[in-house]
Amino acid sequence: MPQEAAHLKVSRDGEIMLVEFTAHRILDEANIAQIDDELTALIEAEYRPKLVISFAGVDHLSSAALGTLISTNNKIRHHDGQLRLCGINPQIYEVFQITRLNNLFRIYPTVKEAKESMAPPTQAGAQ
Amino acid sequence: MPQEAAHLKVSRDGEIMLVEFTAHRILDEANIAQIDDELTALIEAEYRPKLVISFAGVDHLSSAALGTLISTNNKIRHHDGQLRLCGINPQIYEVFQITRLNNLFRIYPTVKEAKESMAPPTQAGAQ
Amino acid sequence: MQTMRVPKNKGRRGRPPDESPAASLWRRVDVPSAFAPARQVEDRILAHCRRLAYTDRDLFALKLAIEEALTNAVRHGNQLDPHKSIHIKYRITPHRADVVVEDEGGGFNPAALPDPTRNCRLSCAGGRGILLMRAFMNSVVYNAAGNGVTLTKFNDAYPRHAGLLKAGSPEKRCYQ
């Protein structure tokens, strides 16, 4: 059941939450503060959050947006959760390379690959 | 089956590895470098490392030892693993408080509590 | 990466850096210190560049760098004080775009910033704006006080510069 939030579209697949952005640009400090609040609320509602954030359709971001991604990552890791990024276009990927944040985040081309990189909910008991 | 290593005693309980120190003091740069190597080898052998490090019997450590704990934590988090510390005596706990590293690490009084704080291997399938 | 600073006599809110006959091409706009009005000027600059056939990559780079400069002016420079202003000057030609963003704050020393790409700083949330400006512009020059910055981007599609000048190596060129 997808939930609608102001800046994020969140859909659930088992334990994994897929987060998409409703805007093409993640630039504005005010919007970013709200995105941060929405992400924080998502993380805190989970026991061990598993998030895939898709950047499909996003064609601009700012250093403030990177800051929110980093603090989201810190929170998720503190809760023993997992974060994956995907769907990052080449120009934005350059931003991750310049800042070396491609070394901090686990980045995958597609949502599918990002999801597959996360552990299944049960390791032995599946099927 | 406990494995013996020079500076660490490692025993396994399901997915969780319990690491204990063979010395009372974790001070010396050379020893610490070896401890770091042993921990790194442990982490890299696991798909998603789950480590409990017990400080029972440890009555001294240095800032270099803290450095190794921090980089161990970074590596484990990067591999979506979990690290817990336990059995830290009050004087050494003060070192964690002064450095504020009690905010970085998840610290429990006993091995038992540290292990219980980690997710069971299967969430639905257990028992 | 290094930062070039304008000599002191060209100090804060002085004249635009280029006083050649082409100086008439400079536009100057003062806006209240807030994101919305600043972004209108930004949009105008980008529309202008688009009309002059700057590449998509150039437009991406300019938008990113101008955003960071404006954000810093509003937040760090004018410290979110709504009574202060941001002073924007720009000159767009078919082969280069120069944008000056000045605030009314006390400035800072860009040479003293920590490097945010170091491993152990990767999980710190801030401190990447200037790094990105420098990486995406051909030149990023702070004035002596540190409360004004001049961004320069060449049109990658403009034949005269093709091959000669590339973004991402700002240290190689210094002009003013």
Added chain:
Amino acid sequence: MQTMRVPKNKGRRGRPPDESPAASLWRRVDVPSAFAPARQVEDRILAHCRRLAYTDRDLFALKLAIEEALTNAVRHGNQLDPHKSIHIKYRITPHRADVVVEDEGGGFNPAALPDPTRNCRLSCAGGRGILLMRAFMNSVVYNAAGNGVTLTKFNDAYPRHAGLLKAGSPEKRCYQ
């Protein structure tokens, strides 16, 4: 937390900080720049304090601070050069222990160190040695060059000082 620096004329490898009649109590030992020989002196100092009934907490604090000072002297000061030496001076009385550790390096400015307790620096591996020395000693004083440090710890069990002086607030006392 702050660091007090010895005035320049008492510069590197000068005389021990206390030139009172009690100065004869100072011991001086020069050891090769390596951990093992330095630790022998450390053990001697701690044994001395133990005999004088310093508390367990004092001994823990002294061991920790001396370890950090020696490690810094060997690693940062003498840069692991085996041809250099470490110069250790100490004076142990029933109520206070002073330990001076000097290296043959160029020194540094302890006032300019980043604060390792800030959230976004917590996952950086280094930079906590001096913080710990300051927290566990009554006083930590660097010389002007920064290549020598004087650690002082009061015996918490010594009646005259009981209650009066407590570890963990070095900024309140400055003596030399």
